[in-house]
Amino acid sequence: MYRIAKKTVLNPTVTEMWIHAPLVAAKAEPGQFIILRVDEEGERIPLTVAGTDREAGTVRIIFQIVGATTEKLNHKEAGDFIQDFAGPLGVPTVTEGIRRVLIVGGGVGCAIAYPVAKKFHDLGCEVVSVIGFRSKDLVILEDEFRAASDRLFVMTDDGSYGRQGNVCLPLGEMFGAGERFDKVIAIGPLIMMKFVVEATRPTGIPCDVSMNPIMIDGTGMCGGCRLTLCRDGRRVTKFACVDGPDFDGYEVDFDEAMSRGSMYREFEARKREETCNLFKAGK
């Protein structure tokens, strides 16, 4: 059992928790993820590490409430326990050879993008961050991003905060002005990452994306997280859990990933509603 050391509601659908898991905290690096189960009957879900406190032995997770599991997790409070918490899994984000980096975060993906930005910042790199949200009340981690970035663009779809428009807008402007980066790293919804890749492609700047497919074991056993890379004209199957979750965005077949990601959408929606009703009935 793993204790919830701290819980903060970041916005109506996004929650931050610090989980006491010293072995994971000692190792986890930006870009890696964990697998958790809320209770004995629960499903295993992957969540990307949003930070660690190695001294306290805690790992920070930030999650959006999308299904039954995240709904149940959100009903836990500081001091409560969750059943399982395993990791760190996946390959950490590669930082070697990069001096100037452009970090693009979308929605709850910013929770994953932030530790990556901070890592580069701590290494002394120049960090430009672009973070995008649907509207003002969904903005998260703005202050932390500001502290970890040399320049920060905050975008909202509806213009209720920061600049109006999606994350590709400042990208286009920077690229158009001839700004160069050693790498672009995009973390967010698949559709956003796809557009960031397309916006970056003409510049030839390497562009990595963080994939978040459906997973079960997360350790290289089930193959549920497979995705296809188009490499040298061939289609190659890779597993996000052991080969990723970061991949070369130019190679990823996003349309396929989006299709696979929707496999259980109906199930997830129904399960979440059932869980909500359960909590309502309990109150």
Place this chain on the structure above:
Amino acid sequence: MADMKTMKKHPMPEQDAKVRAHNFDEVSYGYTEEIAVLEADRCLNCKNMPCVSGCPVNVPIPAFIERVRAKDYEGAYERISAVSSLPAVCGRVCPQERQCEEKCVRGIKGEPVAIGRLERFVADRHNAGKKAPAATPTPNGRRVAVIGSGPSGPTCAGDLARLGYGVTVFEALHTAGGVLVYGIPEFRLPKTIVQTEVDNLKALGVEIETNVIIGKTLTVDEIFAKGYDAIFIGSGAGLPNFMGIPGESYKGVYSANEFLTRSNLMKAYKEDPETPIMKGGRVAVVGGGNVAMDAARTALRLGAEKVYIVYRRSMEELPARAEEVHHAEEEGVEFRLLYNPTEILGYRNPDDRRDPKNGFVTGMRCVRMRLGEPDEQGRRRPVEIPGSEFLLDVDVVVIAIGTSPNPLIKSTTEGLEVNRRGGIVVEEATGQTSREGVFAGGDAVTGAATVISAMGAGKIAARAIDEYIKNKYKS
């Protein structure tokens, strides 16, 4: 005098095929005491014991059967458990027809003694009874780490614990048991049996730490730094193979590992589960091993209207255990032999990109095969029959064509040699790897194989680890 009665094994009482095809309860009930004693009586107690040589861990078969005949069931259990740490499991999942029973003299004229069924009877009887608390061995002060709690790890752990070693088993998943829990379904190996075997191990003082992924949470070097004297790697088979044909990413295509893990470990077979799985429809399982049979029979129980086994060779080459093939047929699984898949087709609505049916499997294109010349292993190679393409109408495809080794330990352990296929290289007689103090066995070494051969490797390594540690501290 060989009368007709003694020519055949006593059948094991089992659930009716039509009933059991719709539930996850165990297929066979096991022998009653009466049948067990009668079956034991068929053993000729041969002096040269050919059956023992057919067993990868050399269970003293005639000796335990003799105890059954004398109705001394605890005596029988002691004889088996002296060499096997998982008798209730092996009695159920070993391919006896290719091991002990294949060598049985009774089998020359008629059917061999039902050794597996008797082993199961003895183990179940022991586990159901009141157990004397296991004698905790005197600790010798040395510690060994075991990676993985599938069949090879616990075998190695049990043997070492009995010798007085302090053993910690590290398991990546949230439940101990490895493939016995995530892979083999409830109807073939009830999870309470695996749990009992795990509890027996704990009673010996073995510690089991779940949620620890070696190669990630801890590395091999960090385990040594914690003061362990030796490490056994029994991390299992690894990533599923796919066929490399178009359409394998459509929704409704599963690896057998994923399909079985969802159903078994994550309990998607239950009413209203938290982990989803596609139930019902028409299902094709590609492959002919035990895993393929397990997936096919699971699909049936999840409510599929039709389940096909699609295998590119013929019934004769089918690698699955005979009893599983027989049970699958009885339950209504249809065998499409000498079929080879060439493409999986998916739904596409050109007028509506948001159509929720988009991307789901609609069928699988196959081609007919015939058997050609034998390959280097002596198995006849399947050859495509030109122009024989046709479409199999299915909604779900489960791919059960084997696995490739998991890269996590290899990639984080310097000096650990692996072969071309990624399997850990070991000395066969000891399980010693290229790293000092590191031993390995089971599927991580051989690629997907049987529970009992993994157990055999665990035993060999336990002996070698004991010797290695004794030598290390000799001077």
